[in-house]
Amino acid sequence: MISWFFLVPFSIAIIISIWNRKxxxxxxxxxSVILLAGSFIHFDYLDSFVVIAALVWIFSSxxxxxxxxxxxxxxxxxxxxxxxxxxxxxxxxNYLEFLAGWEAMSxxxxxxxxxxxxxxxxxxxxxxxxELSTILIIAGAVYSFYLTGGTTIAFTKxxxxxxxxxxxxxxxxKMGMVPFMISEWLxxxxxxxxxxxxxxxxxxxxxxxxxxxxxxxxxxxxSVVFGVIVIAIGVMSVLFASLFAYVSEHxxxxxxxxxxxxxxxxxxxxxxxxxxxxAILRDFSLVVIVIFSLSHSLSKTGLFLGIGASGKEHLxxxxxxxxxxxxxxxxxxxxxxSGLFPTIGGLGxxxxxxxxxxxATFLGYLGIVSIxxxxxxxxxxxFATAAMMKAxxxxxxxxxxxxxxxxxxxxxxxxGIFLVLLFIISPLFIGTEFLGGLPSIFVFNGFAIQSxxxxxxxxxxxxxxxxxxxxxxxxxxxxxxxxxNTRSVPVWRGGRDVTENYTPYAFSNNIRLxxxxxxxxxxxxxSQYMAIADGFWAFIIIVSTSYRKMAKxxxxxxxxxxxxxxxxxxxxxxxxxxxxTILL
Amino acid sequence: xxxxxxxxxDGRFIGYTKRHTIYGNHYRxxxxxxxxxxxxxxxxxxxxxxxxxxxxxxxxxxxxxLTPGEKISSITVDPDYKLxxxxxxxxxxxxxxxxxxxxNGFHSASHSICFLRAVEDALQLDIPDSLQFNRIAxxxxxRIRSHLLVVQKLAESAGFGVPVNQLSMLRExxxxxxxxxxxxxxxxxxxxxxxxxxxxxxxxxxxxxxVDDFHKIYEGLMESKLFLNxxxxxxxNRDPDSTGPAARGxxxxxxxxxxMEVLPYHxxxxxxxxxxxxxxxxxxxxxxxxxxQSYDFIKKIDRYAGTxxxxxxFEPVDGSGMARIxxxxxxLFYSVEIKDGNIMDVGMISPSWRNVKSFRTxxxxxxxxxxxxxxxSFGIWISELGVDLS
Numbered sequence: 002m003i004s005w006f007f008l009v010p011f012s013i014a015i016i017i018s019i020w021n022r023k024x025x026x027x028x029x030x031x032x033s034v035i036l037l038a039g040s041f042i043h044f045d046y047l048d049s050f051v052v053i054a055a056l057v058w059i060f061s062s063x064x065x066x067x068x069x070x071x072x073x074x075x076x077x078x079x080x081x082x083x084x085x086x087x088x089x090x091x092x093x094x095n096y097l098e099f100l101a102g103w104e105a106m107s108x109x110x111x112x113x114x115x116x117x118x119x120x121x122x123x124x125x126x127x128x129x130x131x132e133l134s135t136i137l138i139i140a141g142a143v144y145s146f147y148l149t150g151g152t153t154i155a156f157t158k159x160x161x162x163x164x165x166x167x168x169x170x171x172x173x174x175k176m177g178m179v180p181f182m183i184s185e186w187l188x189x190x191x192x193x194x195x196x197x198x199x200x201x202x203x204x205x206x207x208x209x210x211x212x213x214x215x216x217x218x219x220x221x222x223x224s225v226v227f228g229v230i231v232i233a234i235g236v237m238s239v240l241f242a243s244l245f246a247y248v249s250e251h252x253x254x255x256x257x258x259x260x261x262x263x264x265x266x267x268x269x270x271x272x273x274x275x276x277x278x279x280a281i282l283r284d285f286s287l288v289v290i291v292i293f294s295l296s297h298s299l300s301k302t303g304l305f306l307g308i309g310a311s312g313k314e315h316l317x318x319x320x321x322x323x324x325x326x327x328x329x330x331x332x333x334x335x336x337x338x339s340g341l342f343p344t345i346g347g348l349g350x351x352x353x354x355x356x357x358x359x360x361a362t363f364l365g366y367l368g369i370v371s372i373x374x375x376x377x378x379x380x381x382x383x384f385a386t387a388a389m390m391k392a393x394x395x396x397x398x399x400x401x402x403x404x405x406x407x408x409x410x411x412x413x414x415x416x417g418i419f420l421v422l423l424f425i426i427s428p429l430f431i432g433t434e435f436l437g438g439l440p441s442i443f444v445f446n447g448f449a450i451q452s453x454x455x456x457x458x459x460x461x462x463x464x465x466x467x468x469x470x471x472x473x474x475x476x477x478x479x480x481x482x483x484x485x486n487t488r489s490v491p492v493w494r495g496g497r498d499v500t501e502n503y504t505p506y507a508f509s510n511n512i513r514l515x516x517x518x519x520x521x522x523x524x525x526x527x528s529q530y531m532a533i534a535d536g537f538w539a540f541i542i543i544v545s546t547s548y549r550k551m552a553k554x555x556x557x558x559x560x561x562x563x564x565x566x567x568x569x570x571x572x573x574x575x576x577x578x579x580x581x582t583i584l585l
Numbered sequence: 586x587x588x589x590x591x592x593x594x595d596g597r598f599i600g601y602t603k604r605h606t607i608y609g610n611h612y613r614x615x616x617x618x619x620x621x622x623x624x625x626x627x628x629x630x631x632x633x634x635x636x637x638x639x640x641x642x643x644x645x646x647x648x649x650x651l652t653p654g655e656k657i658s659s660i661t662v663d664p665d666y667k668l669x670x671x672x673x674x675x676x677x678x679x680x681x682x683x684x685x686x687x688x689n690g691f692h693s694a695s696h697s698i699c700f701l702r703a704v705e706d707a708l709q710l711d712i713p714d715s716l717q718f719n720r721i722a723x724x725x726x727x728r729i730r731s732h733l734l735v736v737q738k739l740a741e742s743a744g745f746g747v748p749v750n751q752l753s754m755l756r757e758x759x760x761x762x763x764x765x766x767x768x769x770x771x772x773x774x775x776x777x778x779x780x781x782x783x784x785x786x787x788x789x790x791x792x793x794x795x796v797d798d799f800h801k802i803y804e805g806l807m808e809s810k811l812f813l814n815x816x817x818x819x820x821x822n823r824d825p826d827s828t829g830p831a832a833r834g835x836x837x838x839x840x841x842x843x844x845m846e847v848l849p850y851h852x853x854x855x856x857x858x859x860x861x862x863x864x865x866x867x868x869x870x871x872x873x874x875x876x877x878q879s880y881d882f883i884k885k886i887d888r889y890a891g892t893x894x895x896x897x898x899f900e901p902v903d904g905s906g907m908a909r910i911x912x913x914x915x916x917l918f919y920s921v922e923i924k925d926g927n928i929m930d931v932g933m934i935s936p937s938w939r940n941v942k943s944f945r946t947x948x949x950x951x952x953x954x955x956x957x958x959x960x961x962s963f964g965i966w967i968s969e970l971g972v973d974l975s
Contacts (some may be wrong), residue, residue: 250629317628317629494634495634495635495636495637495638495639495647496637496638497634497637497647499632499634499649501631501632501633501634502631503631503654504629504630504631504653504654505629506629506630506653506654507629507631507652507653507654507655508654509654510653510654510655510656511654511655514655514656514952
């Protein structure tokens with residue numbers, strides 16, 4: 002692990018950003034580059050998360066240089082502070098440091114979300130769920146402290162799975178997983194921050210949850226039951242979040258649901274680690290967690306920044322014109338999020354499905370869990386592809402095209418190219434135990450990524466050959482046929498002069514109609530183009546209003562101008578709190 | 586006028602001519618209809634323009650489907666893309682008839698006979714029963730062919746190539762039977778004031794084969810779950826003003842054959858076929874049952890086979906007449922005013938005019954993939970709608 006020294010540049014960057022927004026962002030990008038470089042000094046598995054986070058921060062800081070003036074001078078410092086909190090998490094060696102980073106990240110994010118003043122409630126929703134998450138993590142930390150006999154608060158090996166369970170629950174809240182996803186809190190919060198803020202919240206804040214779980218998972222005893230539960234939560238999150246992403250009409254909330262979907266897949270891989278019975282399957286699942294986290298984080302950054310560059314909040318809004326570069330960038334980001342080649346997301350999706358199909362073969366009776374999980378993830382990926390197509394069409398293609406390229410668009414383009422580049426160089430960071438080749442068909446050793454059981458191969462893919470074949474055939478086609486002669490003609494609408502276009506709502510209305518029992522039929526309240534069963538909020542509202550009624554009745558009925566009843570109330574409340582404290 | 590008189594509304598609303606508002610057995614001066622309530626559009630909705638020149642539609646009609654995707658919020662029907670202005674005023678009855686019978690070639694017998702019954706009402710002519718039954722034979726033969734076409738279109742919407750071609754062949758057979766019975770496949774120049782050249786000889790035997798063949802196709806369609814699923818629950822119509830099979834398929838007994846003695850159906854013991862589901866399947870069933878019922882009428886009328894009708898001599902008188910008959914699609918109404926043997930005023934209300942409103946209501950909340958089944962099941966004719974008869 003790397004040292005606290007790396008926090009210094011980030012602190013300086015935050016201070017600079019208070020006076021000069023652009024200089025602050027540049028300083029943040031430089032700080033991230035330093036952190037990235039530093040992570041390779043004594044690289045271990047957990048440093049992979051530092052690399053992923055640093056890459057996201059470099060791109061989002063670069064994007065922010067020309068973005069977000071309308072949000073005022075405090076956007077840059079809060080953006081920096083959120084990153085600062087995450088750096089503390091990544092560098093933490095014990096629970097206290099982790100929690101300090103967790104709270105610093107949460108408070109800064111709260112302000113970041115509050116800067117988008119269109120709605121009042123998203124920051125409060127975010128803060129409520131953040132604090133719930135913190136309470137659960139504290140509970141995990143306290144129990145771990147108890148297990149060590151009160152000797153250390155450091156991340157250390159323990160004999161019980163309870164700290165991991167509590168910590169995982171806390172992280173799940175932060176990651177917006179099922180059942181917390183049903184409350185839509187994560188898309189509401191992430192979808193209402195400025196685009197650069199949304200990018201780091203979705204791509205790296207949730208990554209911190211993954212980081213925390215993985216960190217404790219390695220130190221905790223294996224629990225197959227908990228593993229199956231984690232897989233179930235992950236898979237349900239994939240399925241429902243991808244479905245909800247598909248029917249979302251708010252551009253950034255669509256991306257927010259996609260975040261939950263990706264995190265669900267990562268969580269399922271974490272669960273797989275817990276039920277895997279051989280070292281090779283566990284090792285493969287650890288590689289899957291990192292590759293999927295890498296692809297999700299960078300692709301999601303590309304998507305959020307692409308949406309930010311399009312100037313859209315709702316997909317129906319009039320946006321800014323897109324450029325050839327932003328279109329290429331976003332199509333590659335969405336392809337990656339859809340699990341398509343030749344992007345790193347394609348590799349991640351292949352690996353996760355491969356992992357579950359290996360599990361189906363080699364995990365005995367747990368194979369049934371594995372095959373069901375793999376199948377449901379595959380279904381979720383299908384929905385995700387449709388959702389990503391919707392996002393791309395309505396944030397880029399429908400916006401009209403402009404010549405030239407703005408800074409934001411060049412960042413989106415760079416991320417897209419980087420996703421392809423990562424796919425090409427992926428054999429370099431997969432680990433030699435999963436590399437091989439088939440020289441008989443000219444796939445040389447080291448160019449094929451192979452899923453394995455014992456010493457034999459299960460399945461394989463060669464990213465370089467995939468890319469090479471795509472490139473060769475594309476170039477050959479171009480060489481033979483050149484640029485196709487295309488002509489544009491007005492759309493034939495029965496011979497009539499009707500100029501109306503297909504709406505994004507219509508794009509996914511077939512699913513709404515098919516699943517009308519669980520999806521809200523129209524545009525929701527709060528001016529959000531939501532389409533999800535609102536049971537959670539309905540329940541919260543009922544509980545809140547009932548409590549307020551009861552409290553009002555009690556206040557007026559008993560305590561109204563009665564100092565005697567007020568004193569009784571105070572004493573009782575004090576005793577109950579004292580009792581709860583002793584018991585817990 | 587024998588069947589109509591001026592007075593307060595009685596019975597059901599039939600429609601508007603340019604000068605009158607027509608109810609069951611009464612008419613009133615024209616009353617401006619209430620303006621349609623404007624549809625409030627939601628931001629996610631858009632207009633999907635279908636037609637007038639597109640596949641899947643037999644006639645030119647512009648349909649604007651307001652939709653948030655798949656589900657249809659509302660629909661408008663514009664039949665005027667090929668608006669025909671047909672002028673008959675100032676013409677003799679025979680000349681006017683040549684134009685009237687071309688308003689809707691598929692229902693030419695119904696239009697010409699209804700027009701002639703209005704003329705005969707104006708001229709106060711008594712028509713012998715045998716000729717009246719001859720006219721019923723024409724209308725019922727036309728009904729068989731028209732219903733065969735609707736069933737064929739329903740099968741076509743389901744992509745059932747075999748029954749489509751079989752039904753098409755049956756329709757062709759009926760057209761040939763009509764052609765050999767009167768000299769024209771679409772009853773053109775067959776009818777006149779007080780006479781007809783339509784021969785009912787062998788009609789029973791020849792149509793019997795068609796009906797037997799249809800019965801087999803009908804049974805085949807009824808065994809197709811795929812076909813039934815597309816019709817059942819599709820386009821439920823509860824419009825109390827609808828007419829023809831659309832009304833009778835919704836449990837509404839609207840039938841001019843039962844209500845008026847313009848043609849002597851009462852002598853044939855006519856009982857309307859009624860179902861109450863109100864969906865496209867119900868309309869399909871009504872049409873299928875009416876094919877068998879129409880053939881039963883033709884069998885009963887067979888006793889008049891061989892009768893030859895001479896063109897009667899009559900004194901032209903001035904007057905007004907109104908008549909309403911049950912065309913294959915529903916109520917068809919004509920009014921005429923005659924002076925010096927020429928048509929001075931004419932009015933027409935087609936069943937398609939009334940049913941297009943019922944169709945629009947039945948499409949609300951439906952999905953586009955069900956559109957064609959529902960559209961065809963109503964048997965709406967744009968040729969009757971996109972016409973300005975004066």
